[in-house]
Structures are given as structure tokens and as C-alpha cells.
Amino acid sequence: MQRPARFFSFNKPSDWEAGSSANLTVREDGVTVSRTEKYSLYRIVHAADIDGADAVADFAVGPGSKLYVLDARASLWVHDYENRHSEPLYSPGHRLFSHRALLASRGDALYIADPVGERRVFSVSPSNGQLLWAAQEWNGLELFPLATAADAGRNLYTVVPLDCEVGPLGHPEVPQGGRIVILQWSPSGEVTQLYEHDSLRLEQPCAVHALRGRFYVTAAEPGSPVLLDAATGTTIAFRPDGAARAAFGLAPEAGKPAGLSTGGGGVLYIGDSSPGNARDERFILQYTMQGELTAKVSGYRERADKLLHDDRGRMYVLDAEQGAIALLELQSRVNASAETGLPEGWYWSGELDSAEDETEWHKIELLADIPEETQLRVSYFATDETFGVLGGRVVDYSDYFADPDVPNERKWRESAHLWSEPIVNPKDALLPNAKGRYLRLRIEWVGSDRTAPTIRRMRVFFPRQSPIVHLPSIYQEDPDGTRFLERFLALFGSFLAEMEEKIDKVSSNFDADAVAGRYLSWLGGWLALDVADGWEEHKLRTLLKRAPELYKLRGTRQGLARMLHLYTGVEPYIVEHHQLKTMQETSELRLMFQRLYGDDPYTFCVMLPPECVRTDKQRLMVERIIEDQKPAYAEGKLVVLQPWMHADMHTYLGINTVLSEPTLLTLDEQSSMPHHTVLIDVDRDKRIDIHTRLELDSELE
Template identity: 30%
Template sequence: MVGSEIKFLTINTAALWAEGLLEGTEIAGESLRLKSFHTHRYAGACGEIGAPAAFALARCGLIYVIDKRTGGLAVYDSAAGSYSRLAPLPTGRLRDIAAGDANLYLLDDERVYALARVNHQIRWEAPAPGAAALALGRDENLYLFDPAGAQVLKTGRGGAVSILIEGLDSPKNFCCGWDGFLYVLSGEAVLRFSIEGALLEKIAVSPPADLKPCCLGVDRDGTLYFGGRDQEGFPYRLDRSGRWERLGYRGAVSQLAVNAGGDLYLLALEPEHLQGQIVLLERVENYAGEGVYTSKWFDSADIGCRWHRFVLEADIPDNTQVLVSYCTGDVPDDLAAVFSQEVINPADALITCAGGRYIRFRFRFLSKNAASTPRVKSMKVYFPRLSYLRYLPAVYQESEPGKDFLERFLSIAETLFSDLEDKIEAITGYLDPAAVPEGFLPWLSSWLAVTRYDRWPAPKIRALLSRAPRLYQQRGTREGLEAMIALYLSRVSENGLVVDDSAAKPIIVETFQVRAGASGDDAVWGDLFGTDPYSFCVLLKPEQAPTGQDLNAVKRIVEFEKPAYTRAGVKVLQPWFFLEWHTYLELNTYLTGQGFVLGRSALSRDTSIVEVEEGGEVEVRARVGVDTALT
């Protein structure tokens, strides 16, 4: 078939899908699927963790617990299933806890404390009379809930406490959402505040009869969760549409928290066999059983056009179906247009209805498995009808029933050849580094003999292939090695393109350069750069190789690209000062102003007080594979 004779229209982006009518379906990424919703499934209690009075979730998965039997602090590792008590703390009877990335925050009857998570040393403490609960927001902003004073307090970095919100109406509880805002359960509403204390939204709350809210939480979608102390009641979810949904657990709850994945943790008061346990309700993603999508009207710009066929690109799991029908007409929104018989799970199908300038499609999605959904990625409709029948003698076209059968019979071969023609037309895309599909990058790399870098990120492989002719001309030279390392160390923009960055260029020191400018002790220079006249050293700034994987990648580049007769080393400069070691001004060492001298220094002018952790900071001060080895 001649390519210029046939035309097609397509839907293959989220914007194009959005032009149709969605009923029980939704757009996810660039594809169409059944409408999703989530539920929470009871997953049991979180092991033996004492008798928790309150708990806090850390982002790393640890659960910090206040044990009401001992009055002390304990930690539960949900991944390992281990529970351990921490050393006694010089605090009063603990009431609540919050866990940040660097600190733990504890509240007793009179004071609030900030403890370093690494060694549990107290960083600061401040008076907090009347405070009943803690909540931790972004950037470790700590908030204190004072129901008796009808207010919310906020602490500064050093523990200074100030009033953030006051004049609340019968406040019951509060929490910080994943969106960074503060939510307060006050009277018959949930109030959403900014971190500056400005009221942003008032959400009316009319709970079901079996819920008397006493605690709340918020997930990443802005969905609210409520728990109550009624032993016959249920925790509930309130979505943005105002719909209440009962969760899969029955009993009284004194505290709830939502982790980053949407899982719900409840501190159970009832039933008896779960009393005093932390219960996990796992978030489960489900899909509707049926949904319909009706496309916009496609316009062929030809009255009475005979539409030829449509092609569907879709993922259809077991126990799911996509049923496709269509209708045509010479005017859009034709009320008399009747949809055709449905075609089940079509990949390529002929259009057999009468002609018309316009055509529209209807997709019906079915799923017997709530955990799976069919996904339609794209659809193409071809026109006008130009089948292989026109190449046969006229006698084969005289009988209408025979003509219809032959058209459908010949369409089998036509589909195969059309697909081949499309692939042939698109073959140039497989030879273009910017357009080749990611799965074919290794194949194209083999043509240019750069398969040794197949573990690079895809955008950097594309950039390497496009620059390969020039890099081959420079191979074995200092400039070529610099260009290869700079390419790997360059950052990738949001649109997937490699950004040429002069900061990614390494420092290459050759032995003859050292000897030409060396002075002083030759042994020191030999320790730093070696004594082999055919050797060189590649120096990387601290930020250029933050992980051992980056360092190993640069070492591989140096090994493959250096001249065969030379020796080379790669060194990551450390961000601190050492005499007789790799210390270079303006690279990893900077001279500053006057240091701190008692009686002659002023804070904030020539002296700064900073916080430096001495341990527990793997990949911060100690980078595994770069300057630290695990033994």
C-alpha cells in the first residue's frame, strides 16, 4: 500500500485522552485505565512492643514507642521485627513523641526535649506547660498542641516556644500532613493552617453515628483519617469529595499515623486481644469492575468517508477485557448514530459500518480482579478504505457478499505488510541516538563499540553515541579523557538531556607537570602523584563522586580510555584540610576569616556555631566505597 494514499488519526497522549468522556475510567500517565481507589486491609499488630502509650513513625521505617509500664523509650524495627529499649532519659513521665530525620522530640508533663537520634543526647529543652501532643512538619518544624489553652505552639531551632494559633473552638487533636500543612480537629470541622499559622481551609466534619473523632491523620492525597474511643466504632476515611468510608478494623483507637506509602498505624484500645498494641492497616490499590470511555469525534474531512481499520496498543491482564465499538456519521454529535457490535480485546480490526465523515469510539473496560486493570496506551484509526481487493480483477468485486468476505480475508495479510511498512519507514529512528527506543540503545552502542558503558543512565548513553565520532578522534589524549569523564559526571535536566557543565570537568595532573613545578620534599610529591614518568592522576571534587558507584564508573573510564603504556589513579578530594595530602585552595579547602578567640571574637561576624555529628551519618561524612570500607 502506498503510504501517501492512507491517512490516520491517533490518541496517544494524556491531553488527547482528556478530550473524550470518562465514566468509571481515568487517565494514568499517557494511558487509559479503570478508575482506581484504595482501601486499607488489616495486616495485624506490629509484634511485641511492650505497652505503648504513644508512638511516632520515622521516615526510615522505625517506630519509636513510649512504654507506659517503664515510662521509658523503645524502638521497633518493622523490617527486622526487632524491639529494643533505649537508655533511661532524664525526663519526667513521657506523654508524646515525634521523630524527625536528625532528632527525636519528647514531651513530658512540663517540658519538651529535642534528642539527637544518633546518640540520644539532649540538644535542647524548653518549658511546655499545658501541651498534650506533638506534631512534626517539614524541615523539622515542631508544633505543640495545647487543648486547655485552645492553641497551637511552635518551637524554634533552639527550643524557643511561641504561640502560632490561638482561639480554637473545642480543639480535640492535630497533626501535620505530608503536604506540610497543619491540620487541627476543632469543633465540627478540620482546620488547615499554613506553617505561618494562616487559616487556609475549613473542612466541615459530620461523622457517622459510630464515630466520635478523637484523633486524625492525613495522607499524601489529602485524605483525612479519623479514629475514636468507642469500642464498637470504626476508624473512618474522609476523602476530598466528602465521602466517608469505614476502614477494615473495629475498636477504640487513641492515636493514628499515616506513613509515606499511605499505610495506617493505629494505637488500639479495644478489642481486648489487641489492647495496647500498634495495629497496621495496609493500603491496597484497587480498580473499579467496569468503566466506559467515549472518544471525541474524529474528522476525516471527507463526506461519506469509508473508514478502514483501527489499531489498539494495550496491556490486557488475565481476567480483564477491553470491548471496542464505534459509530460513524456525516455530522458530529449525530443522535441517530448507533454504535457497532463490540470487538473483544482487538489489536487490529476492520471497520465494517457504513461510511461517514466522522467516527467516534467507545471503550468498555471490564475486570473480574479488583487488583488489575487493562490499560490502553494508544489508538490509531486509518482511512480511507483502500484494501488489497482493488488489485484483483473486477470479477472478484461484483458480488457484494463475496467482496465483503475477500476484504476481510485480505486484511490479514494487509495488516502484516502494513506493520512491516511502518517499521521500515521508522527505521531511521533506530539509527538516531536521540530517538532510538531505550531497549535498542545496547544494539546501537554495539555499532559504535561503546558497549562497555551500557550501565550508564540512558540520557548519558545517548549523548555518548551522538558525540562518539569526535570522542574517537580524541581517544588516548588528555582532552578525550576529560571529555569522557565530564560527560559521565554532567547532570541530566528534567527533559532528559545532558547539560554540559564546566563543573563536571575533572582535574588531570601528569607527572611531568608535578616535577616541573615541585619544590620542597620530593617524597611528598611522590606519595601524592607517584614517580612513574608515564603516570597521571585524576582528581575529583567531593561533589563530583558522592557515591562509590560514581567513583568506580570514573575508574572504568580511565582504565578504558588511557593510553596502554600509562598508569593512572583516581582520587576523590575530601572536603577538609590535611597537611602533606591532597589539599588544594578553592577546590576542597578555603581560607576564612579570623578564628574564634575567647574575649576577642563576636558571634555572627567572624565566628559561627555549627552542628557536626561525629557518627551515624553513613553517606554524609562517611561514604561507603569512596572513603569508607565496611568490614
């Protein structure tokens, strides 16, 4: 007689935490490779997408999906890339600024800085192009803006040379030791702060026009700009008081740095404007504010001459060589392993102890989602010992595989002789040659860039169970034949075991707390109520639990009220004919009560507030409940109460009408209206039951 099968279950996070993992995320719904958010290409805006525009020279990000695009003819366009609509803000020939101008924007503020224009720094309205303020010089110094950016507080930052003189050819130049500074401008056009650093001094004289494209600025937060000197690879982050917070050089991978922007969490992004033939080595690099290189944006490998971020976290990249603006969006991706750089993860189980030496382990069952182009690989080994020789030394297996200081690649290499051949994508697989008290599992998740397998449940069965024991002994005499027959019959054994498990658990299908979704609706159909599909799950679950009690009250006022309260969440008002009989004897009220409630003694009204019957589906469901729960000889009418007061209509004090102490009606800070004032329409004088709708054109407090 076979011993009953037992199994180890990996079903909850605590079950998986007994082992060790790498690059995996353990959740209640399963175990999968960790994910991260990476920038991926969302859209590319070319000059051809803007009807009438020339090559793109610069751009800024506006609200929503708007871009402000400056072209080679100095035209300025407002382009909505989602709706593919463009409008010129400044047409060619306006002469307000040149094609060398620099753009910056935040919110409803658009700034233009032109090193060769009549107005060097100015702000315009992006809705109509109206000039708001302009500056040609500061503290008597002529301005030559080299870079510009705006922050969330609508402050403008411009990089300018502070020491300029006229060169031999009559052109402005910065002398040796000349200072490069950042000026902060308020939204009204006043300089409120100056940022400078000793490293921002030129080592040799340089013409101002030759400094174009060397400096880049961004604002991590209001008052805290960051400046990049692409020629020296120096990046400086400033505090609001003007002092330097951090200064660092770029990593060797920086290539030809160009473009600087700040993403969420104060992360810096620096682009690469290396020539087109260097595409394979070109990345947008991600740094912390302390200068640590943390990642490479692999979703974009083209030239980057300018970087910007919007409030939604999207990154915008200008490729001046192609005249295109690329939009990069954060998307969920499978995280790459730090050891291999591939989207994969590993799990090493703790020892599964059968408590008996020479146990023959039976099989493994996996409930897993395995998308196309992904794999799960399961290897195992069984032993009666807890110690072994790995890497030329005696180790405790549990300590060795759980040691985070031993790289996974080394663990696999040193213990390769112990493990079985991997079982690929197993759902129900035998464990041949797994004999020993302790069993260990090694599972490898192999994913793609976007998807990875997820193990929702795993079971490891022992001891070996085989239907062959029920066959005549002749089928067990040949060892080779026996092994084949065991594998063949294992398939039928799995079918039978699965069937028996379903039979054992069939009672849970009738438990309202144990089922959900379509199974709960199916169970609701057992109530002989044609309402189950229209109920929310938690309400339907409560209905199922209270069904015996409600069936006893079916056809009564109390039963109808409880059903409606269960569905709507509010107590309904039910008015029956006998409640109005005395009042209907008064001739003045008879007609009004007949209009409101009818004169049929077998008719009743159910009144509910409007928030309970917002949609036609809800109204239909309430009417079906009334029809199902009412007595067979009666008729129920649904009345949806409205939040206004109208005499002779359904107006009920304390229900949909409120009276309070008279107060003044305040029109503005200087005017008010006494409580006894009456507002009327022409030809409707002093008739409160006409054109008086609570919360629409009147209010009682």
C-alpha cells in the same frame, strides 16, 4: 487500484483532548483511569507481639516506627513494629499512673494524663522514663483529663471539666451546665491557652468517670485543636486565639463516633466504635474542617476507638475490643467512578471526519497495556449526518457527547441503538459495518482496585483496505464468502503493513537522538569502543554525535583529553615525559620525578580529581578509555589526585592545593590561635610533609 490508507492518530494529550472523558487521566505516556491515594492496611500490632504485655489499653506514636503502648496492668512499653523489638519503659507495679491513663506523644516528648492518678498531667522522657514536669491542678481546680493530644510544636492539649463538684456518693461530677474546655500546655508544663465553646456545656449532671470516652481531641496545627463530642456528634475547630473556627454536626453515616485525628492538608478523620456485628456499616469518615463529608476509608472496617497520624501520613487505629493497633498506609489505587462507584472510566471521541460521504472505515489499532482482570471495550458508529434523534429530541452529536451536564449513563442509554457491539481488548481489529463520513468512538476502561488498562497510542484507519482486490475476481463474487475472506486476509494485511512501517522507519534506529536504553548502547557498539555499557545515556549520545571528530584525533593528546572530558565532565591533566625533561636534569629533583612520573620516555600520566573516580567501575572505565585512546607504543597511568598537601607527592597549587592569606584559627567564641602556631606530633617535630593532610587534620584558607 486501491487508494492509499490514511489514519487518525491518538498519540499526544492534545489528540485526546478533542473528545470528552470521565474519570480518566491523560498523560504523555498514555491514557488510563485516574488514580488516588487510599488508606490500606499495612500491619496489625497485637498485644502478643509485645513480649510480656497485657491487653492494649492505649497507645501513642513515637519517632520512626516506635509505639508507646499502655497495657491493662498499667505497664508502658516502647515497641518498634518494624524491627519487632519491645522494651518496658515502666514495668508492672510502678504506681506512677493507672491503666486508665491517656497517652500523647510528639517527637521526643511523651505525655501521660491520668484522671485517677496522683499526677494528673505530666511529661516524661521516652528514653529513660525520667519525670520532666507534672501538674495536679490548674488555677486551684483539680484536673480530671478526659482526652489528650499533642501537636507538632510539642504542645499538649487536654480536655477537662472546668466545673466540678462532689456528688452525693462522694465522687466528682460535673453539674448541669458545667463547662468542658481544652487546656493547652507548653513543652515546659505551663498552661498557655484555654479553648471553650457554648456547645460544650452538659445538659444534665454527669459523674466525671462516666465522661470517659465521650470526648476526643486532635491538633491540626500548633495552637489549633479540634474537639469531638461523641455523645452529641458535635465537632468544633478552634483558632490559636481560642475562638471557634467552625462547628458542625456529623453525617448520619457516622454510626457511633469515636477517635479523632488530623491528616495532611487539615483533613479530619473520625472513627466508628460500633459493635462487631455492625462491621459492614462501619467506616472511618473523612471530613473537611468545615464539616463536609468527603470520603470513607474503606480499607479498614473494624472498630475504631482511637485514631492517630504520624509525620509520614500513616494512620494508627486502636480496636479496644480486640486489643490491636492497625497501621494504615496511603497507597495508590484506581479511582472509582462517581456515577457507578466502580474503578472505570469513559472516553467519547470527537467526530473523525474522512471528508467523504459513505466512507468505509477500515480498522482500529491500539498500543495498550491491559493487565489481568481488566478490560478495554471499544464501540463505534459511523454516519454521514452530524444531527440525530436522541432521547426524543434532535441533537447535534458533537455537542451532546461533549456536554458535561448529561450523565455518561444517560448518554449511553439514549444512544445505545447507534453503537456497535463492543470490541474487547482490541489490538488490531476491523470495523465492520462502519460506513459514513463521520466516525465516533466510545471507549470504556474497566479496571480493578489496583490496576487499570493504559492506552499508549490509538490509530483509526480509512478507507477500507483489503488484499482481496489482488485476488482473481471469482473470490469477490460471493458476498458472504467475500466478507469471511476479507477478515481472514486482514490478518496478513496487518503483518505486511507493520513490516512496511518498520522498514520505512528503520533509519531512525541509527539516530542517536531517536533511540534510548539498550538500543543506544547497541548503537554505541558500532564505534568499536568497548565502553558503551558504562556510559550514562546523555554522555553516550554526545559521544555518538562527536564520533567522527574524535576518531580523527585518536592516539593524540587532544583526542584523549576530549574523551576523558566527555566521560568525566572535567578537563584532565596530562603530563608527558618531555615536559619534565629539563627539570629532571637537576639531581635534587630527579628521584622525586622518577617516583611521581617514571623515567620511561614513552609513559605519560593522566591526573583526575577524586570525584571523577569514586567507584571501581568508574576507575575501570577511565583506564579503558586511556588504553583505547593512547598511541600504540605508549603507556598511560592514571593518577587520582587527593585533596591534601603532602610534600614530594602529587601536590599542585591551584589544582588540589590552595594557599590564602593567613588567618586566626578560632577554637570557640573566646579562644583563637595565631597563624604562625605550629601543631606537631611527638617525635615528628617541624616536619610538614608528615601527618599534614588537607581537610583531614589541617586546612589552608
